[in-house]
Amino acid sequence: MCLEMYETERKELVDILIGKGISNQDLINVLLKIERHLFVPDIMKQHAYKDVALPIGMGQTISQPYTVAFMTQELDPRPGQKILEIGTGSGYQAAILSGMGARVFTIERHTDLYNSAMKIFDRMNLKIAARCSDGTIGWEEFSPFDGIIVTAGGPTVPVNLKKQLAVGGKLVIPIGDKKLQTLQVITKKSDTDFFTREVPYFTFVPLIGKEGWKEK
Ligand code: SAH
DSSP: OHHHHHHHHHHHHHHHHHHTTOOOHHHHHHHHHSOGGGGSOGGGGGGTTSSSOEEEETTEEEOOHHHHHHHHHHHOOOTTOEEEEEOOTTSHHHHHHHHTTOEEEEEESOHHHHHHHHHHHHHTTOOOEEEESOGGGOOGGGOOEEEEEEOSBBSSOOHHHHHTEEEEEEEEEEEESSSOEEEEEEEEOSSSOEEEEEEEEEOOOBOBSTTSBOOO
């Protein structure tokens, strides 16, 4: 009964996202399948299929569904590709990428969020490599990545992430001040040549780390 209800709500949400310009059919199928209510705290479940960001603890949020869908569509992950995510948070974005067939590597700096995301990945039987550390320095051991997605907003593009991106790969990252960012979609054309497209405006929680904002 309850599950059916969420299925209807999920379908309605996906229709809203399609109305806002989400057109990648593989992505749409995954958005219809992945249960966002499993990634939010119990008291937030009733709001899980509204197109809004929701608090997940530690002052962090699960991104707005449209933002997740838009960033994923820009990243355009293909099955088998190696994708690095910085900012695991609830784990929802990582689950979407995994659902699309990517080999997902994700980094979260908050231990509590890392632990609860790991539990959800296990429960959903998702093969996602996760680590608790500062994602602004990347994950060199598994580089180069075919795509990198950063789900927290930083002041500048971390050099290590550009280095760890494969030639031909895309890096999607919000850059700006702490209140407002533009989404930069950066294509690595060669080791020294990057093409950047900017999409205004988004608001993310701050990217905190060596190549991000300093923690207060
Ligand atoms: N992708 C997440 C969004 C979570 S919000 C989701 O689907 O729910 C962004 C997350 O980035 C927060 O959990 C925050 O703790 C984390 N974060 C911020 N700076 C980070 C860094 N340098 N390395 C890893 N995670 C970071």
